Amino acid sequence: MAIGSLARRKASTILSSSRYVSKYSSYYFSRSFASGSDENDVVVIGGGPGGYVAAIKAAQLGLKTTCIEKRGTLGGTCLNVGCIPSKALLHSSHMFHEAQHSFAQHGVKFSSVEVDLPAMMSQKDKAVAGLTRGIEGLFKKNKVNYVKGYGKFLSPSEVSVDTIDGGNTVVKGKNIIIATGSDVKSLPGLTIDEKRIVSSTGALALTEVPKNLVVIGAGYIGLEMGSVWGRLGSQVTVVEFASDIVPTMDGEVRKQFQRSLEKQKMKFMLKTKVVSVDTAGDVLKLTLEPAAGGEQTTLEADVVLVSAGRVPFTSGLGLDKIGVETDKAGRILVNERFASNVTGVYAIGDVIPGPMLAHKAEEDGVACVEFIAGKEGHVDYDLVPGVCYTHPEVASVGKTEEQVKALGVDYRVGKFPFLANSRAKAIDDAEGIVKVLAEKETDKILGVHIMAPNAGELIHEAVLALHYGASSEDIARTCHAHPTMSEALKEAAMATYDKPIHI
Numbered sequence: 419m420a421i422g423s424l425a426r427r428k429a430s431t432i433l434s435s436s437r438y439v440s441k442y443s444s445y446y447f448s449r450s451f452a453s454g455s456d457e458n459d460v461v462v463i464g465g466g467p468g469g470y471v472a473a474i475k476a477a478q479l480g481l482k483t484t485c486i487e488k489r490g491t492l493g494g495t496c497l498n499v500g501c502i503p504s505k506a507l508l509h510s511s512h513m514f515h516e517a518q519h520s521f522a523q524h525g526v527k528f529s530s531v532e533v534d535l536p537a538m539m540s541q542k543d544k545a546v547a548g549l550t551r552g553i554e555g556l557f558k559k560n561k562v563n564y565v566k567g568y569g570k571f572l573s574p575s576e577v578s579v580d581t582i583d584g585g586n587t588v589v590k591g592k593n594i595i596i597a598t599g600s601d602v603k604s605l606p607g608l609t610i611d612e613k614r615i616v617s618s619t620g621a622l623a624l625t626e627v628p629k630n631l632v633v634i635g636a637g638y639i640g641l642e643m644g645s646v647w648g649r650l651g652s653q654v655t656v657v658e659f660a661s662d663i664v665p666t667m668d669g670e671v672r673k674q675f676q677r678s679l680e681k682q683k684m685k686f687m688l689k690t691k692v693v694s695v696d697t698a699g700d701v702l703k704l705t706l707e708p709a710a711g712g713e714q715t716t717l718e719a720d721v722v723l724v725s726a727g728r729v730p731f732t733s734g735l736g737l738d739k740i741g742v743e744t745d746k747a748g749r750i751l752v753n754e755r756f757a758s759n760v761t762g763v764y765a766i767g768d769v770i771p772g773p774m775l776a777h778k779a780e781e782d783g784v785a786c787v788e789f790i791a792g793k794e795g796h797v798d799y800d801l802v803p804g805v806c807y808t809h810p811e812v813a814s815v816g817k818t819e820e821q822v823k824a825l826g827v828d829y830r831v832g833k834f835p836f837l838a839n840s841r842a843k844a845i846d847d848a849e850g851i852v853k854v855l856a857e858k859e860t861d862k863i864l865g866v867h868i869m870a871p872n873a874g875e876l877i878h879e880a881v882l883a884l885h886y887g888a889s890s891e892d893i894a895r896t897c898h899a900h901p902t903m904s905e906a907l908k909e910a911a912m913a914t915y916d917k918p919i920h921i
Contacts, residue, residue, distance in 0.1 A: 458484045460790060461577055461591030463569045463735070466494020468767030468779030469597030470553050475784050477560040479791040484589050485562055486569040490582050492553040493546075494599050496776040499619040502549060504642055505807055506542035507622065511649040512809055523846070533650055535627065542622070565589060571736035574760050593762050593790045596742075596750060597783065598735065600728040600768035605634065607694045608724060614702055615695060615722045618643060627651045628720035632704060634692050636663035638806045640725030641679065645808045648684055655685040655717065657692055659709050664806065668818040668867040671853060675812050675869055678849060687717075695722055730769040745771070755795075756786035764790070778802045803881050805874040810850045813877035816865030816884050819855060828858040832890060832914025834906050836870055838921045841901035847871045852910035854880075854890055861889035861915050868907070876904055890914035 460476040462469045465487030473485040491498055517531045557564050567581035569589070577589045602617040604610065612620035621643045627650045633640040636658035648654040656663070663676050663686065676686065689709045696703040704717040730748045737744065742758050742765075743751050750758055750765040757764050766786050767779030778799070785795025805813040822829050832854040842848035850870035856863050866880035883893055893911035898904050909918040 458482050458563075458589065458591040459593065460484075460787065461589050461594045462486065462597055463577060463594065464494065464597035464599055464767075465489070465492040465553075465564075466597060466599045466767065466779065467496050467776040468599070468783040469494065469595070470557070471780045472595055472597060472766060472783030472787050473562045474556055474560050476787045476790070477562045479787060479793075481787070481791060483562050484565060484591065485557070486565045486567060486577060486579055486589060488566075488568040488582075490566050491550040492557070492564075493550050494776075497549055497553075498546060499622060501776055503542045503546055503622045504618070504639075504646070506545050507538065507646045508642060508807055508809075510538045510541060511646045515649040515809075520846070533627065535625070535650075539623070568734065570734055571740045574740050574762050591762075593764065595756075595783075595786060596732070596735065596758075596763065596765040596769055597767050597779070598731045598769055599779075600774055601731040601733075602724065603727040603729045605692065605724060605726055608634075608692070608722075610724055614697065614720070615724065617724055621647070621721075621723050624721065629653065630655070630719045631721050631723060632657060632702075632717060632719040633723045633725055635725035635727065636660070636686065636688070637725060637727065638664065638804075640723065641684075642807055643723055643725065644684055645679075645682070648682060653683070653685075655687060655719075657687045657690050657704075657706065657717075659689070659691055661689050663688070664812075666804070666818075667806075667812065668814060668853065668865070669820055671812060671814070671851065671867045671869055674851060675806075675808075675810075678810060678869075679808065728768065728774055732769055755789040756782060757789075772799045773802050773804070775802060775804065798885070801881060801884050803877050805877065807874060810869050810871050811873035812867075812869045813873035814865065814867040815877055815881045816863065817855060818865060818867070819853075822855055822864055827864070829864060830856050830858050830861075830890075830914050832856070832910045832912065832918075834910040834913055834918055834921060836903070836906055838909070839901075839903060839906045840920075841903050841905070842870070844901060850906075852876075852906045854893075854907075854910045854914045856890040856914045861891055863888055863890055863893075866907070866910075870903060870906070872903060876907060879904065879907060891916075 459481035460483045462473045462485045465485050470492050473483050476483040514533055565579050567579040569577045569579045572578050575590055579587050579589055608615060610617050618639050631647050631652040631654050633644045633656045636656045644654040644656055664672055690706050691709050693705040693707055702719045702722055705714055706717055707714045740760055742760050742763060745751060749771050750769050752758055752765050752770050756766055764786050766782035768774045772778055781797040785797050788795035801815060803813060803815040834852050836842040836848045836850040853867040855865040863883055868876050890911040894908060898908045909920055912918045
């Protein structure tokens with residue numbers, strides 16, 4: 419019986435770490451105890467998922483630590499105007515949608531059901547406030563000094579902070595970590611006012627349900643926010659310049675995902691460019707044209723959501739002043755220890771190359787601080803899971819089938835539909851599939867892709883399997899509780915190296 423030993427012995431070139439290494443990877447790591455900066459061992463600029471986690475970890479390792487955050491509340495974009503509030507609204511809107519369309523067939527009937535948008539927003543805000551206070555509590559518990567204000571470099575060991583109360587202070591540190599995250603990518607000719615032309619921030623705070631919502635960009639954020647307002651009653655049209663939605667997604671899964679969204683009445687205009695938005699009237703008028711050029715058309719909307727990606731946020735930090743080098747995209751160049759070309763200055767999260775994801779930033783933060791403390795840290799960017807929190811969710815880790823083909827690797831594919839999963843059928847939520855890719859010779863798992871109601875939870879068994887070089891047979895021969903949705907992953911693994919039982 420194969421237990422993955424051959425898979426683990428196989429050369430790791432197929433799933434080798436894509437950790438970005440700059441031209442500075444060769445210079446020797448040092449603690450860089452600059453004179454006059456002995457007040458802090460570590461200073462973190464930015465209190466988002468990467469920054470606050472780095473600060474707490476540094477304190478836990480016995481390093482005197484200060485965290486600087488301009489927003490005045492910890493958690494960054496993710497907690498305040500991103501991951502957390504969007505998931506709150508995704509859940510609330512899904513409950514409304516289920517009450518409208520699914521409860522009756524389960525024997526739960528209402529004479530009527532309606533949206534109380536202020537109450538829904540209040541619930542979202544309550545969740546955010548509680549979590550931000552929780553991080554402040556963790557700072558106190560771990561003795562992290564917290565400075566509220568906008569920080570900028572005076573020198574590689576000094577940060578000037580314009581505090582939110584109007585004052586100024588200088589924070590000194592032997593090691594300074596830049597963790598300032600990212601900002602919304604703007605589009606030429608579009609001015610975001612967060613009222614009618616909104617970013618994800620504005621989309622989380624609309625005061626009424628728009629009749630027509632146009633989403634520019636078919637990535638994770640756009641599809642999630644489009645789902646929220648579509649469930650609440652908006653007609654959602656997604657305009658995407660590329661030929662596909664979520665281009666990083668496995669092609670086969672992506673097609674099923676798009677069909678699912680279309681069944682939810684979400685419309686797609688692919689290979690389409692937004693030329694301009696006329697804001698003069700009560701209704702917004704978008705001028706569109708084919709991405710390849712051609713005849714222009716007009717599309718009307720009450721609200722336009724700009725969701726065309728994000729860019730590193732390093733504005734006003736004074737990187738030029740201290741000589742920190744960046745690439746053409748504005749990302750800070752770092753080596754495998756997260757060190758920039760300036761001694762004692764590090765960077766993590768969205769401001770460096772790699773996936774722009776909160777959980778990736780957290781891992782960066784921990785690893786960076788471990789290096790500063792003289793320990794070893796590691797983040798494998800090939801094994802960072804991605805999740806789109808629509809319904810159904812789509813989650814993935816490792817390679818897509820297109821990527822495996824491009825590598826020229828002989829491989830097997832195993833698939834299992836949730837229509838054949840007993841738990842999914844029992845709860846009447848069986849749309850989706852699990853897809854496993856494994857190398858043909860060794861059975862080593864190369865990638866796993868899941869479309870399911872709780873794909874974001876199911877994916878982590880696959881993440882762990884890939885981290886330990888497991889084979890599909892390893893998962894297939896692992897006992898899974900019955901009835902659970904996770905049995906679909908077991909069956910897909912069985913289909914990869916042999917045959918599934920339940921289809």
